[in-house]
Amino acid sequence: GDSVTQMEGPVTLSEEAFLTINCTYTATGYPSLFWYVQYPGEGLQLLLKATKADDKGSNKGFEATYRKETTSFHLEKGSVQVSDSAVYFCATNTNAGKSTFGDGTTLTVKP
Amino acid sequence: ETGVTQTPRHLVMGMTNKKSLKCEQHLGHNAMYWYKQSAKKPLELMFVYSLEERVENNSVPSRFSPECPNSSHLFLHLHTLQPEDSALYLCASSQEWGRFNTEAFFGQGTRLTVV
Numbered sequence: 001g002d003s004v005t006q007m008e009g010p011v012t013l014s015e016e017a018f019l020t021i022n023c024t025y026t027a028t029g030y031p032s033l034f035w036y037v038q039y040p041g042e043g044l045q046l047l048l049k050a051t052k053a054d055d056k057g058s059n060k061g062f063e064a065t066y067r068k069e070t071t072s073f074h075l076e077k078g079s080v081q082v083s084d085s086a087v088y089f090c091a092t093n094t095n096a097g098k099s100t101f102g103d104g105t106t107l108t109v110k111p
Numbered sequence: 112e113t114g115v116t117q118t119p120r121h122l123v124m125g126m127t128n129k130k131s132l133k134c135e136q137h138l139g140h141n142a143m144y145w146y147k148q149s150a151k152k153p154l155e156l157m158f159v160y161s162l163e164e165r166v167e168n169n170s171v172p173s174r175f176s177p178e179c180p181n182s183s184h185l186f187l188h189l190h191t192l193q194p195e196d197s198a199l200y201l202c203a204s205s206q207e208w209g210r211f212n213t214e215a216f217f218g219q220g221t222r223l224t225v226v
Contacts, residue, residue: 043217097209
């Protein structure tokens with residue numbers, strides 16, 4: 001079946017550090033890939049997405065590239081801020097109506 | 112503004128109570144979803160509605176009963192719950208079920224505590 005594996009957390013970084021959160025997936029067909037973010041006390045919201053191989057999604061300084069050959073969609077940011085502290089979810093969608101979420105990675109950024 | 116509104120934000124109920132969670136979206140989306148988010152567990156998809164018809168029911172106990180009267184509203188009726196049902200219940204919508212390149216829009220969730 002479909003699955004999404006994310007880097008285990010929690011991840012703790014100092015402000016302005018470089019962030020990578022790894023995500024790999026298995027899916028039937030040719031999925032679209034998403035990163036969602038959940039701030040404390042809130043629901044999930046879309047951070048970025050990519051719908052075909054080699055596409056790069058980007059938003060708010062975050063980036064992820066759809067790598068079909070390695071079935072990966074790693075999230076990166078060059079310089080994190082305290083306000084980036086949240087839980088990050090990697091997810092896939094297939095055209096069979098199937099959405100699969102990773103377990104989430106908690107990021108804490110310290111001043 | 113999220114576009115998907117859930118009420119109430121917090122709910123405490125006894126095991127013999129009956130309550131309902133409400134979700135509303137005015138994004139013109141045709142698909143709506145209920146998810147359960149428990150501490151230290153993956154996000155669990157409970158129900159999917161497409162054009163007001165239930166298309167997915169992931170082995171959810173009958174004490175959870177969904178209702179979708181129109182494409183803008185979704186309810187989750189709760190009765191005789193157990194303490195392990197305490198969780199954050201998230202509603203989401205998307206443009207079309209099965210459209211793989213569109214994202215889900217989530218509400219802020221209802222934090223449910225069963226005592």
